[in-house]
Amino acid sequence: MKRRTSIITYLHRFHQYQFLSATAAASFSTTPRPFPDYSPRNPSVTDTDLIRHVTTTIKRRRLEPFRRVLKPYESRFKPSHLIWVLINIKDDYQLVLNLFNWVKSRSQQQLHPTLESLCIVVHLAVASNDIQTAKRLVFEFWATPRLDVSKSFDLFTERLIYTYKHWGSHPLVFDVFFQVLVETGFVLEAEKLFHKLLGYGVVVSVDSCNLFLSRLSGNFEGIKIAVKVFEEFPELGVCWNTVSYNIALHCFCQLGKVKEAHNLLVQMEHRGNFPDVISYGVVVSGYCKIGELDKVLKLVDELKRKGLKPNEYIYNNIILLLCKNGEVIEAEQVMREMRKCGVFPDNVVYTTLISGFCKSDNFSVACKLFDEMRHKKIVPDLVTYSSVIHGICKTGKMVEAREMFNEMFVKGLKPDEVTYTALIDGYCKAGEMKEAFSIHNQMVQKGLTPNVVTYTALVDGLCKNGEIDVANELLHEMSRKGLQPNVCTYNTIVNGLCKIGNITQAVKLMEEMDLAGFYPDTITYTTLMDAYCKMGEMAKAHELLRVMLEKGLHPTIVTFNVLMNGFCLSGMLEEGERLIKWMLEKGIRPNATTFNSLMKQYCIRNNMRATTEIYKSMHARGVMPDSNTYNILIKGHCKARNMKEAGFLHKEMVEKGFSVTAASYNALIRGFYKRKKFVEARKLFEEMRTHGLVAEKDLYDIFVDVNYKEGNWEITLELCDEAIEKCLVKET
Incomplete structure (x- = not known):
């Protein structure tokens, strides 16, 4: 049994109920018909006597429980009596509510409130500005499963209109009914109510229409209808506000019509609605999704000129777009600007930046942001940790990656398939296949299912170790587990074969891929x-x-x-x-x-x-330029003895957060030393050691001699020990 008219049903039947039908437009433009006069049937003499006694009793003893007060009348009190009593007490809202609740509580004794009495109480609740109760009563009716929704709608609407003139005459009651229909999923009935009310000269409020637009925009087909509603409802008397425009902007962007959304944003002011930061945020988000950074930046400048301040949502979208484009340095600059404007980055911003820097191999900045995040009491989540672990694994520092992985458990976070796969991939790339399979087994024991990406990482590791046969066995295991190898998996084996120089076999595998339907x-x-x-x-x-x-x-x-x-x-x-x-x-x-x-x-x-x-x-x-660009240039200029240019590039590189390689440090130190720039050479040597990088033997020899001549015995011995530890000289 269906409880409600689904959105899909509504969409399929939409052609039967056009939002801008000629009939609806005509009914709105002509003189509206009046609401009917309320005329309940007259009570009998016996009923009149009972009604008088009940009315008098509840008025005099209003502070006592109705269950006790009305006990003597309970057996004789019928649903029709409720309406007659309500006529006598309609100006006393609390009494009305108490009586209605008492009748509802007697429902097991077959004393059910009629639909008419329910509508009456709803009217009185709205007239008394108790919108919450009115909405609850209507919701209780529509939340009940019913066989014939259309018939129930017609009956409820007819009773609500019939009782309107005498019992409240407040148009907000129809908004309450309309909103409940929308919220409970009866969108088709809500649309029918909208047009029926037009005949009585009542236009549902813009807030209710906004709710209707939002409900429609829940899926792709509904979004298209929401746009149609937005375009046509003004002709039926609805005056859209900024919220309405924001919903419409969102709909256009969801449909991929970002330019149309931008045009609507421009038109808002001409139509008497000023765009707010949300309006701009929606269009900014739309342009970010299609990668139009220039348009985004122009919109941000425009909203600032209008005295608006970009919010967290706008900054988040810009940062995400920049990171997707690999422009992580610019993304970090946006975050710093964000702070200056009084908008503070959250977990999402930091995680996006950390992931971006990890993907661009700038792990030192990613670590710095991770530490900054924790220092500011912003709690890293599963995605943050997974990004950092993935970044550490890319640097080959598997001890640190494992420590970070273990830290997750301490923080109460449970690694998922993505986290485990990142760690497995790291061990595979480091050639530590025993550890990789150990993590794989741990993953399975935790109830997590390795996916194709996990197996592809393992296959890649085996191939890089030259264990092509074992990699093929793993492919068969995948198939036995119901996992279908994909093109990436085969590409991994092709890559492994190429790495060991077996190009003939790689070409043969590519031909087999073609035959098996996994097209290269x-x-x-x-x-x-x-x-x-x-x-x-x-x-x-x-x-x-x-x-x-x-x-x-x-x-x-x-x-x-x-x-x-x-x-x-x-x-x-x-x-x-x-x-x-x-x-x-x-x-x-x-x-x-x-x-x-x-x-x-x-x-x-x-x-x-x-x-x-x-x-x-x-x-x-x-x-x-990336880190490799700087390292190439530094070594080239050092070799050509252009130390001034090499020093400038080194400074610029560090400022941008790139990592200087050991080879670049060696070239810089040697170049400065040969040009008798001893202070610069010494500073770089210490900087290199601070970063845990190993200098070449001749550089250790130079600085051991320098410190020995200066009488720095402690540093001299420290450098000697370090040189021995790094296996640069033989211990004698």
Whole structure:
């Protein structure tokens, strides 16, 4: 048995009840008909006597429990008597309520309030400004399962209209009824009520219509109808407010019509409704979802000019978009601006930023944000910890990752499949397969089910260890457990085969994928191209690119970076530069990795002029340098003895939160020392040690000698011990 008319039913029947029918428009524009006069049947002499006694008794003894006061009349009191008594006491609302509740409490003795008496009490409740009780009474009626919803609606509506003129005459009663219908899911009946009331000259309030819009916008089809309602209801007398416009803006954005939403935002003021921060927030969110950052920033400037302050929702969306675009430094700057404006970042903002920095391999900043988050008493959740663990695993620091994993249990958090998979993947990438399988077993014991991503991580680890046969066995285990290997799983094995130099087997597996219906994708082809490029077989790499394009697969930036790396390794730097020009002509934007490959090779050739030109070209095209860019440039300038430029790059790199590699530190220290910049060299040496990086043996020799000559015996011995511990010299 159906309790209510579902949204889907409503949508299917929508064509039967057009919101802007000619009849409805006509009924609104013509003179409304009057509400009927209320005329209950007259009581008999016997009934009159009983009604008089009950009325007198409850008025005189109003403070006593009705159960005791009306005990003598209980057997003779019928539902029809209730209405007659209500006529006598309608000006005493509390008495009305007490009597009605008493009748309801006697329902087991077959003394049920009639629908008419229920509507009367609802009217009196609204007239007495007791909206909560009125709504509860109507809700109780509509929350009861009923066989014929349409018949119940007609009866209730007819009784509510019939009793209106005599018992309350307050139009808010229809708002109460309309809202209950919407809230209980009877949207079709709510729409019918709206049009029926138009005939009596009553227009449901804008707040009730807003509730109706919100209810409709719960699914895709409903959203389209909500937009139609928004466009057509004003012709029926509804005056939309800012809340209404905000709902409509949200609907347009949900439909992917962000430009239409923006146009509506502009029109709001012309229609007498001023957009608020929520209005802007909805459109900002819409543009963020489609990646239109420029439009977002213009909207934020506009709302600021109008004296509005961006709220947490707007900042969160901008930060999320920037992180998705890999612009994490800019995202962090937005968070700092957010603070200055008095809007304080929450768990979501910090987690988004932490995840963004981890994905961009800038783990030092991610850790800093995680510590800052805890310092500010913002509690990290499961997603935060999972992001940090994933970031730590990417750096290969598995001891720290395991400590963070154990900390989750201490904090009362239960790692999920994502967390376990991140840790398993970390151990696999570190080559610690025993630990990876141990975590896998622990995961299963906790009642969690390893998914395809988990098994793919294990397969990847086995392949990197050269255990291709064991990886294949794991694939069979997946199948036995009902998990279907996907293209990613096969790509992992292809990658593993390429890593151990078995390209023939990798090509064969790719052919098998095709036959099995797991069609090789861009990643499959790019992986094989990378293997050929590293072997210097550029012709085969080009052939694979041709086949890939013939199959309708689109190369990614990674594909082009693989080709660039191949050109550079083969010494074909001019071809590499031509590749960048071709990419730009085709509208494909190179990233930092594309330029890094070229700069690295020019640095190796000690051609810093060409390197600098490429770096400038990179900046001119809006491509932000990454940590690898800085490390390449620093080592190149140190080798060319351009220590001033190398020092500047080091400073800029640290300010942006990138990690300096041991090789860069070694080059900087050695370069400054040779140029007799001893203070700078010493400072960098200490900085390097602070970060836990190992200097080369000759640098330890230099600073051991320096400290020995200065009489710094303690530091001298410390450096000697450190050199021995790091296995840089043999202990004699």
